[in-house]
Amino acid sequence: MSSRSQLVQFWRALQSRDLAFILLAVIAGAVMLTLLIPQRSHLSPAQYAAWREGARPLGGWLETFGLTDIYSSWWFLTTVALVLVSTLACTVTRFGQELRRVGRDWGRLRREEIERLPEHGDVFLRQAQDAPLGPLGTQGLRRVARWLESKGWLVRWELAQPQALDTASAISGEQSVIASEAKQSVGGVVPDPAPASASGTRPTTAFQDTEIGYIFADKGWASSLGSIVFHLSLLVIALGVVYSQVVRQEGSMIITEGTTVTEQRPDYLMIKKMPLLGEDYRAFQVRLDRFVPTYHQGWTPVDAVAEMTILDEGRTIRRQVVRVNEPLEYKGVSFVMEQYGFAPQFILKGPAGEEIFNNYVNLVVAEPGSADSFEVAEAGLSIRTRFFPHQAEEEGSLTTLSLEPKNPVFDLQVSRGGQVVFAGTVGLNQSVSVGEYTLSFADLDYWATFRVIKDPGMWLVFLGLWVGLGGLVLRYLYNRRRLWGCLYQGAGGPWLALGGRAEQFGAIFGEEFQRLLAELRKEVSSGLR
Amino acid sequence: MDSAEVVFFWVTEGLYLTASLVFLSGVAFRREKWLRGAVIIALIGLLAHTATIAARWTATGHPPVRGDYENTLAGAWPIVGVFLFLQWRRPNLKILGTVVMPFAVIMLGYGVMRSPQLAPLPPAFQSYWLWVHIAFAWMAYSAYVVAGGLAGLFLWRERSPAKTDAGQDAPPAPVLDDLSYRLITCGFIADSAMMVAGAIWANSLWGSYWSWDPIQVWALISWLIYGVYIHLRATLGWRRQRAAWLAVGNLATVIISFFGVNLLAAGLHVF
Numbered sequence: 089m090s091s092r093s094q095l096v097q098f099w100r101a102l103q104s105r106d107l108a109f110i111l112l113a114v115i116a117g118a119v120m121l122t123l124l125i126p127q128r129s130h131l132s133p134a135q136y137a138a139w140r141e142g143a144r145p146l147g148g149w150l151e152t153f154g155l156t157d158i159y160s161s162w163w164f165l166t167t168v169a170l171v172l173v174s175t176l177a178c179t180v181t182r183f184g185q186e187l188r189r190v191g192r193d194w195g196r197l198r199r200e201e202i203e204r205l206p207e208h209g210d211v212f213l214r215q216a217q218d219a220p221l222g223p224l225g226t227q228g229l230r231r232v233a234r235w236l237e238s239k240g241w242l243v244r245w246e247l248a249q250p251q252a253l254d255t256a257s258a259i260s261g262e263q264s265v266i267a268s269e270a271k272q273s274v275g276g277v278v279p280d281p282a283p284a285s286a287s288g289t290r291p292t293t294a295f296q297d298t299e300i301g302y303i304f305a306d307k308g309w310a311s312s313l314g315s316i317v318f319h320l321s322l323l324v325i326a327l328g329v330v331y332s333q334v335v336r337q338e339g340s341m342i343i344t345e346g347t348t349v350t351e352q353r354p355d356y357l358m359i360k361k362m363p364l365l366g367e368d369y370r371a372f373q374v375r376l377d378r379f380v381p382t383y384h385q386g387w388t389p390v391d392a393v394a395e396m397t398i399l400d401e402g403r404t405i406r407r408q409v410v411r412v413n414e415p416l417e418y419k420g421v422s423f424v425m426e427q428y429g430f431a432p433q434f435i436l437k438g439p440a441g442e443e444i445f446n447n448y449v450n451l452v453v454a455e456p457g458s459a460d461s462f463e464v465a466e467a468g469l470s471i472r473t474r475f476f477p478h479q480a481e482e483e484g485s486l487t488t489l490s491l492e493p494k495n496p497v498f499d500l501q502v503s504r505g506g507q508v509v510f511a512g513t514v515g516l517n518q519s520v521s522v523g524e525y526t527l528s529f530a531d532l533d534y535w536a537t538f539r540v541i542k543d544p545g546m547w548l549v550f551l552g553l554w555v556g557l558g559g560l561v562l563r564y565l566y567n568r569r570r571l572w573g574c575l576y577q578g579a580g581g582p583w584l585a586l587g588g589r590a591e592q593f594g595a596i597f598g599e600e601f602q603r604l605l606a607e608l609r610k611e612v613s614s615g616l617r
Numbered sequence: 618m619d620s621a622e623v624v625f626f627w628v629t630e631g632l633y634l635t636a637s638l639v640f641l642s643g644v645a646f647r648r649e650k651w652l653r654g655a656v657i658i659a660l661i662g663l664l665a666h667t668a669t670i671a672a673r674w675t676a677t678g679h680p681p682v683r684g685d686y687e688n689t690l691a692g693a694w695p696i697v698g699v700f701l702f703l704q705w706r707r708p709n710l711k712i713l714g715t716v717v718m719p720f721a722v723i724m725l726g727y728g729v730m731r732s733p734q735l736a737p738l739p740p741a742f743q744s745y746w747l748w749v750h751i752a753f754a755w756m757a758y759s760a761y762v763v764a765g766g767l768a769g770l771f772l773w774r775e776r777s778p779a780k781t782d783a784g785q786d787a788p789p790a791p792v793l794d795d796l797s798y799r800l801i802t803c804g805f806i807a808d809s810a811m812m813v814a815g816a817i818w819a820n821s822l823w824g825s826y827w828s829w830d831p832i833q834v835w836a837l838i839s840w841l842i843y844g845v846y847i848h849l850r851a852t853l854g855w856r857r858q859r860a861a862w863l864a865v866g867n868l869a870t871v872i873i874s875f876f877g878v879n880l881l882a883a884g885l886h887v888f
Contacts (some may be wrong), residue, residue, distance in 0.1 A: 123834075365822070389740060564802035596796065
């Protein structure tokens with residue numbers, strides 16, 4: 089088999105619906121597994137290590153097969169890539185077909201072809217005395233067209249043969265008027281010389297002499313484009329995701345009230361970036377001026393406001409209030425608030441009153457009674473703390489009445505060389521003696537951590553999402569329906585054979601068609617104008 | 618729950634339960650009039666339901682979006698609403714009440730067992746995109762549930778077309794099939810809008826539009842499964858029984874996505 093035919097076969101295989109369903113089933117199955125098997129990306133390193141230890145040897149096997157990191161596993165990413173390639177193959181192949189479908193079937197159908205349509209019926213265009221339809225009902229054709237247009241249909245009508253006009257024009261003298269009006273139907277389009285039939289094949293026999301004229305009406309044609317737009321959007325999203333993953337840089341910073349950080353590597357706690365491109369920094373400064381959390385009844389956080397200032401090249405750019413859901417954005421960098429905690433100021437003085445240590449210490453003691461430690465290397469001290477924002481005593485034990493720091497107290501255990509040298513409490517603006525030192529709790533501020541993100545690929549993902557949504561709306565909120573009519577000379581006078589087809593929801597269209605037919609019959613009987 | 622809310626809630630549950638029983642009796646005993654009566658009971662129930670939601674909103678100071686109780690309270694409303702609207706447009710769809718109303722009863726019952734304590738909105742929920750996300754979620758899931766009911770009705774109609782007088786006036790099976798498909802497509806659009814709004818909200822909240830959070834993942838699975846349904850209908854011509862069974866089966870993913878994930882898995886996105 090030549091390489092070209094192999095390629096053609098491979099291209100066709102990619103468009104296979106069975107393949108697409110299998111791949112989607114694999115993806116769905118894989119994501120279901122993530123609920124059953126702990127995923128490394130969802131757990132902290134300590135939690136994952138603990139599970140791994142407890143789940144031997146199964147944990148090892150799961151890890152070997154990539155089941156503990158499914159979203160980063162080669163087989164999952166390959167499956168996703170294949171789905172996208174398959175979607176691309178289908179979309180490219182169907183693009184031309186769908187575009188042609190937008191205009192296809194815009195033509196005349198013979199009466200017997202109309203009778204083969206899913207929905208069809210006949211209307212006798214009787215001539216009312218006060219609304220003459222003209223010889224052979226030619227006026228009727230125009231009036232039906234106008235009536236359909238009033239119902240929101242895009243209509244085109246034409247006469248069958250010039251000979252059909254001779255008889256009419258000889259009696260009514262309307263030849264030039266009707267012919268020019270036919271040409272002035274929607275868009276002024278002149279009928280195709282050999283239009284297509286409903287089955288897509290061109291009629292091979294001449295039109296019947298009794299057929300006087302034809303109508304074609306279309307509604308919801310834009311729906312045909314919706315599918316293409318949607319599938320193209322999937323590719324835009326895929327492109328955006330890949331680009332975003334390659335260029336995205338994400339890191340974490342901790343900022344204490346009153347301090348400034350610079351958007352440079354040293355001030356990051358950690359950085360995560362694909363190794364393909366170098367790290368990227370903008371070198372502006374951000375200062376946390378004030379941090380104010382709000383609690384419901386003292387316990388439930390309901391808001392957290394960070395008043396921040398952006399500085400660039402020594403100038404104040406702007407001040408901004410940052411909240412959860414309202415990140416700070418500047419020069420393509422987003423600062424997203426993550427967590428916050430207490431940052432007490434501790435001052436340690438020596439026997440002569442000299443200041444040995446004076447710092448705001450970022451402690452993770454948000455949970456009442458939880459402990460955190462810090463070191464004072466200058467004095468060789470290790471200080472373990474528990475924080476009680478609104479200290480009270482309950483049955484001899486320390487407790488807190490709320491999370492709001494109304495009466496902040498630290499419970500301290502100070503050690504040196506493994507020996508505890510002090511255990512006790514210290515309140516705000518109070519001091520305690522720790523051996524030869526004096527330790528003061530001088531102030532209480534907050535710290536906040538921010539996720540710092542640069543993702544220039546994100547806009548492409550969101551563009552794809554919006555376009556995809558538009559495609560779905562086009563496709564499914566509009567249903568493309570088409571009507572064909574053939575005006576013919578039948579028993580007793582002119583008849584209109586009307587038939588229709590919908591691209592989707594055929595049964596519902598059937599009901600709509602019957603209502604349309606009934607309404608048209610009623611209009612005709614009362615004198616269609 | 619405060620006292621007004623308690624009263625309204627149990628009145629709602631009682632009316633929905635009564636409507637369910639009257640619908641089922643109307644079908645079992647072939648009484649068209651009973652179906653009309655059941656619709657009126659359901660409508661009164663919906664008014665009481667609206668009052669319950671209003672009372673909850675007043676008590677908490679925010680729309681009911683927090684926790685299982687509030688989500689089921691708010692989520693059941695559009696399901697009943699969509700059913701009542703549908704049967705108003707097509708009176709021969711009253712029989713759908715035999716499926717929709719018991720579903721609403723179970724949903725509310727589940728919710729009230731899941732700690733309906735009052736709680737303020739946490740900072741993460743304070744975003745306009747939350748309302749957009751949740752509104753589309755309710756629209757999507759209510760459409761899927763009612764579409765599943767229509768599919769069930771279709772299957773029942775196919776098996777026993779002349780079984781009851783009450784069922785005689787139900788739309789023909791092909792129309793039921795199409796209506797179910799139509800609702801699913803509407804639900805799919807709302808589902809997609811929900812995910813777009815969710816991605817925008819997630820981006821401002823977490824700095825990432827997608828975090829493989831369990832609830833996000835199950836929402837994606839639901840979306841994919843309904844996408845497969847639409848594909849099978851549109852391109853492979855699946856109709857009638859196969860499509861109906863698939864529509865009913867897909868409801869399972871909706872139920873897991875709405876209820877099960879919160880119970881089974883913790884993540885960023887616990888609602």
